[in-house]
Amino acid sequence: MSIKVILTDIEGTTSAVSFVFDVLFPYAAKHLPEFVRQNAERADVAEQIAAVRRDSNEPQADVERVVEILLSWIAEDRKATPLKALQGMVWEQGYQAGQLKGHVYPDAVEALKRWHQAGYQLFVYSSGSIQAQKLIFGCSEAGDLTPLFSGYFDTTSGPKREEQSYRNIQQAIGAEPQAILFLSDIVQELDAAQAAGLQTCGLARDGGELQGHVTVDSFTGIEPEAF
Numbered sequence: 001m002s003i004k005v006i007l008t009d010i011e012g013t014t015s016a017v018s019f020v021f022d023v024l025f026p027y028a029a030k031h032l033p034e035f036v037r038q039n040a041e042r043a044d045v046a047e048q049i050a051a052v053r054r055d056s057n058e059p060q061a062d063v064e065r066v067v068e069i070l071l072s073w074i075a076e077d078r079k080a081t082p083l084k085a086l087q088g089m090v091w092e093q094g095y096q097a098g099q100l101k102g103h104v105y106p107d108a109v110e111a112l113k114r115w116h117q118a119g120y121q122l123f124v125y126s127s128g129s130i131q132a133q134k135l136i137f138g139c140s141e142a143g144d145l146t147p148l149f150s151g152y153f154d155t156t157s158g159p160k161r162e163e164q165s166y167r168n169i170q171q172a173i174g175a176e177p178q179a180i181l182f183l184s185d186i187v188q189e190l191d192a193a194q195a196a197g198l199q200t201c202g203l204a205r206d207g208g209e210l211q212g213h214v215t216v217d218s219f220t221g222i223e224p225e226a227f
């Protein structure tokens with residue numbers, strides 16, 4: 001069956017790991033404490049604070065303790081849904097103020113445009129919240145890339161290293177699993193997608209190999225028609 005849908009990871013795949021680790025995460029660590037303190041009563045923020053209390057098993061945590069927990073989760077790169085939601089809200093302020101511009105590799109921009117033009121449906125699956133995904137592509141160094149995408153999936157579809165998450169996404173997209181090509185730089189994500197029946201292609205920008213998967217060093221080497 002030929003590929004009809006391309007589902008892509010962000011960090012390490014369309015975008016540099018260094019942009020996420022050296023720009024986005026430090027920005028969130030710097031601005032998130034004040035953001036949470038000032039907006040603790042806002043409904044969408046209050047919902048995430050409640051989720052932090054629940055996920056950390058600290059139902060009595062006050063706002064300062066919640067901030068501490070969030071900063072520890074940033075430090076350990078925990079892919080916790082409430083942290084990801086709050087990071088997205090903080091980054092929105094940075095993008096709007098012109099302090100952040102999303103990094104997308106030029107070869108990824110070129111290929112995504114070409115595939116969209118050729119009729120492939122493009123989707124994103126990242127641990128970053130859907131809001132954060134729309135921001136990195138919407139406010140990218142290459143301009144607004146969001147018109148290229150048909151939809152976005154985050155950790156509310158499940159963790160990226162679990163097979164069931166890919167089944168959930170495949171059902172939401174409504175395509176056969178073999179018609180979906182998943183792109184990622186993490187072998188455990190590729191293994192989980194493959195176990196769910198998706199086609200996979202690994203991105204190893206340092207020229208390495210992601211064992212068990214076709215591996216390329218840039219989007220230029222990806223030929224969806226060859227899968």
Ligand SMILES: CSCCC(=O)C(=O)COP(=O)(O)O
Nearest residue numbers: 010011126127128132133136
């Ligand atoms: C949407 S940009 C921020 C990415 C992020 O927060 C993250 O944790 C990276 O996760 P990915 O699944 O894209 O590797």
Ligand SMILES: [Mg+2]
Nearest residue numbers: 009011012185
């Ligand atoms: Mg990645």
